[in-house]
Amino acid sequence: MTSPDLNAGCFGAFFAKRRSTANGTSVQSFSRVTANSQTRTIAYENAANPKSAGEKKSISNFSPFCDYSSGKQKDWWLLEQEPLPSYSLKADDTNELTRNDIGNLIDHTLDKYDAQLRVLSLRIHDHPETMFEENFAHDLLTNFMAKQGFKVTKHYLGLQTAWRAEYSQGSGGRVIGINSEMDALKGLGHACGHNLIAISGVGVAIALKAALQARREVSAKIVLLGTPAEESGGGKVILLERGGYEGMDACMMCHPTVGIAHSTSIGSTNAMQAISVQYFGHSAHAGNAPWEGTNALDAAFLAYSSISMLRQQMKPDHRLHGIVEGKDWLPNVIPDYSKMRWIARAPTSEEVEVLVKRVVDCLRAAAIATGCEIDVKLDVAYFDLHQNSALAQYYTDIVGNRYGLLTLQDGSSASTDFGNVSYAFPALHPAFAIPTVPNGGNHTPGFAKASRTREAHNATMTVVRGLSLTGYRVLTDDEFFCKVKATFEHPKGA
Ligand SMILES: [Zn+2]
Numbered sequence: 089m090t091s092p093d094l095n096a097g098c099f100g101a102f103f104a105k106r107r108s109t110a111n112g113t114s115v116q117s118f119s120r121v122t123a124n125s126q127t128r129t130i131a132y133e134n135a136a137n138p139k140s141a142g143e144k145k146s147i148s149n150f151s152p153f154c155d156y157s158s159g160k161q162k163d164w165w166l167l168e169q170e171p172l173p174s175y176s177l178k179a180d181d182t183n184e185l186t187r188n189d190i191g192n193l194i195d196h197t198l199d200k201y202d203a204q205l206r207v208l209s210l211r212i213h214d215h216p217e218t219m220f221e222e223n224f225a226h227d228l229l230t231n232f233m234a235k236q237g238f239k240v241t242k243h244y245l246g247l248q249t250a251w252r253a254e255y256s257q258g259s260g261g262r263v264i265g266i267n268s269e270m271d272a273l274k275g276l277g278h279a280c281g282h283n284l285i286a287i288s289g290v291g292v293a294i295a296l297k298a299a300l301q302a303r304r305e306v307s308a309k310i311v312l313l314g315t316p317a318e319e320s321g322g323g324k325v326i327l328l329e330r331g332g333y334e335g336m337d338a339c340m341m342c343h344p345t346v347g348i349a350h351s352t353s354i355g356s357t358n359a360m361q362a363i364s365v366q367y368f369g370h371s372a373h374a375g376n377a378p379w380e381g382t383n384a385l386d387a388a389f390l391a392y393s394s395i396s397m398l399r400q401q402m403k404p405d406h407r408l409h410g411i412v413e414g415k416d417w418l419p420n421v422i423p424d425y426s427k428m429r430w431i432a433r434a435p436t437s438e439e440v441e442v443l444v445k446r447v448v449d450c451l452r453a454a455a456i457a458t459g460c461e462i463d464v465k466l467d468v469a470y471f472d473l474h475q476n477s478a479l480a481q482y483y484t485d486i487v488g489n490r491y492g493l494l495t496l497q498d499g500s501s502a503s504t505d506f507g508n509v510s511y512a513f514p515a516l517h518p519a520f521a522i523p524t525v526p527n528g529g530n531h532t533p534g535f536a537k538a539s540r541t542r543e544a545h546n547a548t549m550t551v552v553r554g555l556s557l558t559g560y561r562v563l564t565d566d567e568f569f570c571k572v573k574a575t576f577e578h579p580k581g582a
């Protein structure tokens with residue numbers, strides 16, 4: 089076996105050794121040094137090793153030196169931990185909403201719809217659809233909202249899978265916006281829990297409608313938008329540009345993540361810029377006349393290496409990650425085409441801009457070195473998330489006092505197109521913890537499983553209650569709304 093003393097760095101825990109098989113071909117096996125220095129061997133498929141074909145190759149342990157995942161994993165809420173406590177009104181809760189029974193009405197409404205919302209969530213989870221192809225979710229959710237008495241617009245503003253569901257009471261009054269995301273990740277399914285986000289929007293809209301109907305003297309409007317392509321594609325940015333959010337006084341949504349049990353977070357997220365680059369070369373016979381070729385794959389590899397080196401000179405809270413794509417590649421033909429997709433992230437859009445310039449320099453340098461033609465495109469930009477402090481404070485109070493949730497200020501290095509919405513209107517986007525497995529954070533198979541559990545559903549519904557009460561206050565409390573507006577226009581206080 090290999091010695092654990094070799095390559096003891098973070099990713100140096102991979103060792104390989106080659107052994108000969110009876111027929112003279114070789115099988116590669118990899119051993120990984122785990123947290124307690126035990127080794128595990130993973131047999132990789134090989135024609136000479138038919139026994140291993142189809143075997144499940146699981147990597148179950150990661151070095152603790154690499155544990156830089158969302159928050160500290162030791163604090164994560166893990167499946168098989170204690171169940172959610174039942175919530176109850178605290179005796180000292182003096183909030184006006186609970187005094188006038190609207191809070192109880194919202195709770196009662198959501199209890200009544202809980203089973204139906206769970207079915208919607210599981211059906212969306214069972215039909216994962218990627219960006220701009222959320223047709224099943226679009227039809228399921230629009231039909232459901234129409235049955236609840238909302239005025240529904242399908243295929244909203246020219247986007248096949250965007251939709252709008254609206255309920256108005258009286259004339260004039262304030263407009264509260266809510267967003268339901270629906271998209272999944274290619275190959276991973278609902279590994280970001282957008283099935284839970286989809287039903288959270290539906291839940292808030294239904295609860296707010298019931299609350300408004302109990303206060304017929306209030307004029308107000310509820311607008312729920314079904315927003316496609318959050319993982320990439322920027323569905324909300326397109327809807328914003330096309331006027332889909334026009335008239336909203338505030339907008340809200342929520343997102344599941346990992347974290348401490350029964351916690352929610354109102355931190356920011358990173359700004360992000362997606363970049364695509366294509367290299368165009370010239371094909372040639374790789375054995376006969378490679379000097380006649382211009383190698384587009386080499387350009388991609390050079391660019392990848394340059395950007396990997398750039399990471400060393402990057403700030404710790406900046407992120408660069410990308411992939412190489414190609415078509416019709418063969419080992420005996422010099423590839424004449426390659427494509428790369430990169431994402432640059434940083435806490436602010438200004439920092440992203442500087443980072444993107446450095447990335448584009450790396451991309452161009454690779455084109456010069458290989459003699460390829462280059463085409464660089466900047467795709468949709470996501471802004472950092474601005475949580476409106478008045479909305480966040482009220483949400484924190486209500487979920488803490490009424491439902492026993494702990495609110496944290498932790499931000500995320502991920503990004504959301506809701507960041508752009510938060511620049512346009514007072515906005516609230518709490519994250520909330522759902523229980524998962526170790527190394528099962530967002531964008532992993534573990535999180536896909538976690539997002540269909542009963543515990544995840546219950547955690548979502550608690551946040552839905554908090555958002556509903558926050559939305560109700562926006563619609564009905566003039567003084568509170570003035571504070572919301574003031575903190576949007578002067579975020580640092582004035
Ligand atoms: Zn997500």
Ligand SMILES: [Zn+2]
Pocket residue numbers: 279280319530531
């Ligand atoms: Zn995601």
